[in-house]
Amino acid sequence: MSEEVQGTTSSEEEMEDKVISPEKAEEVKLKARYPNLGAKPGGGSDLLRKRIQKGQKYFDSGDYNMAKAKMKNKQLPSAPAEKTEITGGHIPTPQDLPQRKTSIVASKLAG
C-alpha cells in the first residue's frame, strides 16, 4: 500500500518538473552553457549598450581609407578569389563582409 502511494507521489513530482515553462527550461540550458551571464534579467545595461554601439571600429580615417582601397584593388582580379583573402592581410570594409552581429554572450575570459 505504502509503496503504491510512494509511486504516485514520485510520478506527480516528475509531472511537476515537466510542467516547468519552456522559457524557463531554455533559461536553465543557457545558464548551464554560460554560467557567467549577467545576473540581471535580460543582461541589463550591458546588452543595451552593445545594441547601441554597432559598427566596426578603425584606428583612424587613414586606416579606414587604406582598407577600402585595398579591398577595391583586390576585387578587380576575381570575385570568388577574394573570399578566401578576406582574413589575414587587411581589415575589410563593411560593404565587403556579410554583416555579423557582435555576440552579446560574454566571453568566458571576461570577469
Place this chain on the structure above:
Amino acid sequence: VLLERDKRGVGRTDIISTVEFNHTGELLATGDKGGRVVIFQQEIENKSQPQFRSEYNVYSTFQSHEPEFDYLKSLEIEEKINKIRWLPQKNAAQFLLSTNDKTIKLWKISERDKRPEGYNLKEEDGRYKDPNTIMSLRVPVLIPMDLMVEASPRRVFANAHTYHINSISVNSDNETYLSADDLRINLWHLEITDRSFNIVDIKPANMEELTEVITAAEFHPHQCNTFVYSSSKGTIRLCDMRASALCDKHSKLFEEPEDPSNRSFFSEIISSISDVKFSHNGRYMMTRDYLSVKIWDLNMENRPVETYQVHEYLRSKLCSLYENDCIFDKFECCWNGNDSVVMTGSYNNFFRMFDRGQRRDVTLEASRENSKPMQVLKPRKVCAGGKRKKDEISVDSLDFNKKILHTAWHPQDNIIAVATTNNLYIFQDKVN
C-alpha cells in the same frame, strides 16, 4: 493569392532593408543594405475586365546613401537604408524620405517626357553656333521623348543623431516629420535642414544606468500633435506635443502586466517591441514583439485588445535563438487598407496574416522553389513537436537565415509586398 516575381538584380549587398508603398499604392519603394533605393510602379492591365492583374515594374533606381566614416569616433557609418517614408503627393513629382543610421534625405522623383528642340544659338548636340551663320530666328518647341525618371536629393538632414536612427514618420500636417534613434526623438520641418527640435530624450545622466531604449516611433495618422514610441522593455508611450516642448512625460503608457512567476532571462528580450504601427483609422495601434503581434485600443492602456501568436513554437528554442542572435531580429508588421487584417513575417521565408474579424490566421511562404508564378499559395503549417503530419514542417528544419523582416500592404487593394533576404515578392488576391 497569386505570385509575381520582381526584377531586382541579386547581388551581395542587395539585402532588402525596407519596403514601403506610397499613399496611392501606385509606387512601391525598397531600400537595401547597399544604400540603394529601387522604386517599382504599378502597371494595370485591363482594369476594365473583372480579372485585372497588376504588375510592378522598375520605375527608378538611385543611390541614396553612401558609406561614411565618423572621424570623431573612428566608426564606419553604414549606408544601409533603415526606413523609407513617402510624402503625400502635392504636384507632379513624388517625394520620399530615406534614412540610414545617421542622415535623412528628401528625394524628389520626377518624370520628364518632353525635351526642347530648335534652339537658335545651339546645335542639337549642345555646341554653340557661330552667331554669324544664323540667318533666321525660330521658336524652340517641346517634343515628346522616351520617359525619363529622375531622382534628385532636395534636402539632407544631417548631424542630429548621436545614436542609430530606427524610425522616421511624416506628420499628417505634411510639413514636419520625426526621426527617432535609440535614445532621442527629433522633430524636423521638411524645408529646414539646419535645425531640428528634440522632443524626447531618454538618455540617463549616467550611461551605466541605461535600462531601456527607443525601438520605433510613429505619428498619429490624423492628429498632428500625437505620436507614439515603443521601447525595448515592451512599453509604448503616447505623447502629445501640445502638452510641452519636451515630451519626456508621456500622456499614456501602454503596458501589459507580466506574470512575475513566468519571468525568465529571456522575458525582457522577447518583449522588446520591434515595430509599432497605427491603424489607418487612427483608433488602434499594433506592436510586434519577438513572438507575437498585439493590437491596442488607444483608449485602453493596461492591456492589448487582441494578441496573435506568430510562432509560439519558438519559445522552446530561445536558448539557441539567443546564441545565434536571432532573438534580436526586428520584425515589422503592417495593416491592410481597412484595418481588418494584419501581417508580419517569420522564419523559413514564412509570413503570417491574421484576420481580426473572422478570427482566422494563415501561414504562407515566399519562395521560388515552392511555388510558381500565378499559382495560388498553399498554406503552411509548422509542427511544434510530436508526430509530424504530411506537408507539415518541423521546427528543427526551419531555416533561421531565411527571415522575412519587412512586409507592406497596398493602401487600398489586396496586394502585398514581402521581402525575403534578397528578393521582393508581390502577391495579389486572385479575382474570380
